[in-house]
Amino acid sequence: MKRVGVGLIGFGTVGTGVVRAFQENGELISERTGIHLDLVRIADIDFKSVRSVSVDKSMLVNDANMLFSDDKIQVVVELIGGLSPAKEFILKALKAGKHVVTANKELLAHHGAELMEASKSAEKHIYFEASVGGGIPIIKALRESFAGNRVNSIYGIVNGTANYILTKMLEEGKSFEKVLLEAQKKGFAEVDASFDVDGIDSAHKLIILNYLAHNYWIDMDSIYIEGIRAITNQDILYAKELGFSLKLLAVSKKEKDCIDVRIHPAMLDASNPLSSVNGVFNAFWLEGDFIGESMLYGRGAGGNATASAVISDIVDASRSIIGSSSVPSIQPISSGLKLKNIEDLWCRCYIRFMAVDRPGVLAHIAGILGKYEISIDSMLQKGKHKARAVPIVMMTHKAFDNQLLSAIH
């Protein structure tokens, strides 16, 4: 089996997720892709913090430069975030002939054009699925799946922290400040939450999406950015009363020779699929001239979801390295999975039957269901008629399908 060596810079939340994916699903990935991914080295300046995965200590280095000179490493994964030294690391990695995988939206938003130019000169790729939408494959969708489309509109809920705060404000009636404080305590929000709540992180992501749709790196300064600090509980409740959800929205919309790009709180009416995207979830609603409307939804942040995107990029980079096609030839997985029998299904069931409305009929039916250990969750009976049968509808609690079949027959 062909091998590809990977070096990791940054052993924080996402880095830990990536290591966990290597450890837990490395064999599966090899089976699927026919490539063995080798985690060669991890660079970080802090190895004292406790992490939820353990790695061989010989793998750890303090100096990221050691990765660039290592011939066993063909893919460098940058997960430290921020502008510097992340930018220098990526440029060095490209110059050293490594493909680069990064989750760094801030860096791409500020220096995307320069990095793409460096990638072109070095004839090595920069992959950045993890920079927007966590595990949601929005980058690949825009870049590959919708390659035949003019994507004229993208509307996104792209910051999980801001969306979590707005959701909690609605659900619990607490103020912005109180919810933010709680989110910070739970680790859902950074101590410096400005990037998230002031729309800056959303703008970084929007710049990347807009680049993919229109091949145009917009300057941060030229985007209208409004965050959620000024939103009160009153606003959220009034929005609800008027039939809307209040969301921090990222918009990229092409109109003739003009792009409308902005970040601000928006009222979404209930028919808008983005209006029901709650908590830490992200979603992208987009429209292409051939696909029509489409939406991608999922966890926009978190170590594991983001790690999933990083692994997808590492696999793509590896395929590029070993010269295999972009289509993974799925390898047989040596597992003897059995098919489940429908009778073994354990679920709530819907039953409709006609019954004469006579005393004792329902008791009789309930008795039969009870005999087969099926309990009734809710029941509806419409209309009453002394002589004729009327429909009765029941939703049961969870039961096995074969219990139900036995009860009915």
Place this chain on the structure above:
Amino acid sequence: MKRVGVGLIGFGTVGTGVVRAFQENGELISERTGIHLDLVRIADIDFKSVRSVSVDKSMLVNDANMLFSDDKIQVVVELIGGLSPAKEFILKALKAGKHVVTANKELLAHHGAELMEASKSAEKHIYFEASVGGGIPIIKALRESFAGNRVNSIYGIVNGTANYILTKMLEEGKSFEKVLLEAQKKGFAEVDASFDVDGIDSAHKLIILNYLAHNYWIDMDSIYIEGIRAITNQDILYAKELGFSLKLLAVSKKEKDCIDVRIHPAMLDASNPLSSVNGVFNAFWLEGDFIGESMLYGRGAGGNATASAVISDIVDASRSIIGSSSVPSIQPISSGLKLKNIEDLWCRCYIRFMAVDRPGVLAHIAGILGKYEISIDSMLQKGKHKARAVPIVMMTHKAFDNQLLSAIH
């Protein structure tokens, strides 16, 4: 620029969409990918039907075999559907050294294992994004984006016709038979609707999804398949009353050493994102061990949406042919897009302000808004107090942002 030649078998609805995409977005695709896609030949047995695109007549042939022997063609796209002669065409194309793109879910469901074996022997790929979910990139997501995940659950609304019928039955209170007849008249349903309404088409698609998740071709006969013919308006209304949506659901769920695979109508409660997937739309809800829950949503059928998936596959095949990486290096698009100014935004606005509840105050505010040609759609006022100001909330009709800013200041 590198060129890749494409041959099309089948000039029906999807074939027409593919030709339209070549004609309308061919240049865009070249700019994006750096590859010029050349539509060389179209094979069909009927060239008399009127189509919404016109092509050079020299391109049309009656005999698909002419494509396999044509050296200018490197990618063969099969869009005729059905088992035979589609299968023979694909096997011949592979043997002739062509990559294959197909939308044929029935063929894959029945002979997927054999076709993949043939693809391996020929060292050419079979791409099938268009076989499931129209333009929704579910195949690429499962195969590439979620490569690092164990995808343990997939729930899908995978047949647009069945979903359209159920939606219409609920909205218009018409019977299954009546809605089906209307859908057939509008061309939304085939004359022989059995594949769609009896769950067979859904089963074909589920077999493909299950293969991607578990590398396991399930036999059609071993799947529990129940369609929507037996559903009455009563059932749909009762479902609604109980707080559920009735949907034809495709399920692939892994439980320890067992896969639970089935197609049947299911009650989805309102908190389930699939419950609000209506009309011809499809959606896939899935869960991976790293990404967590994710959903992809869009148009599951139709010439253009399916053509979008076909083009995505042709681009992937072309990248594989010219040996470029799976990452398209986005080429500069020669367009001078301008950024839209936030003041030029034309939208409905939400305004909240504090006002003393005195006669004339509202009239005064409405007067100011009116002066700037902003009209009010709805208004809420909570609480009344003679002396203190109370919050007033307004939703306006569409207005320019600068009108609103002027009115407020």
